[in-house]
Amino acid sequence: MPDPTLISSPRTMPILRPWRLTTAEILYHLPDHPTVLQSFVWQQMDVDPDYPALRQFLDFWRREIEGTLHSVRVAVAELHGPRWRHADHMLRLQ
Numbered sequence: 001m002p003d004p005t006l007i008s009s010p011r012t013m014p015i016l017r018p019w020r021l022t023t024a025e026i027l028y029h030l031p032d033h034p035t036v037l038q039s040f041v042w043q044q045m046d047v048d049p050d051y052p053a054l055r056q057f058l059d060f061w062r063r064e065i066e067g068t069l070h071s072v073r074v075a076v077a078e079l080h081g082p083r084w085r086h087a088d089h090m091l092r093l094q
Contacts, residue, residue, distance in 0.1 A: 021077045022046040024054055028067035037070055048076055 026040040046053040054074070061069065 018048045019045050020048045022048070022051060022054060023075045023077075025073045025075075026058075026061070027070040027072075028061075028065075029070055031066040034068070038067065 022044060024042045026042060027037045028040065030036045030038050042054070042057060044053050044057075051074070058069070058072065061067075
């Protein structure tokens, strides 16, 4: 049986829960110029698919910030598993 203190430690939580690097692009109306949209980027580790941290931030935004939300786009990246990248150049070593 695993040690319960290890399971609840923040260090092991990303392994046990579906944590993902979550990036949200938030478009909002400027308070003084409602026809102008401004962009804000928020990024944090969050639990996929419910995104409790993002929801908490958006609730805070609605309560405390004057700029009315227009839209939110969310991108998610996994931080484990194989990582593939396209190479810009190929070098041959002899």
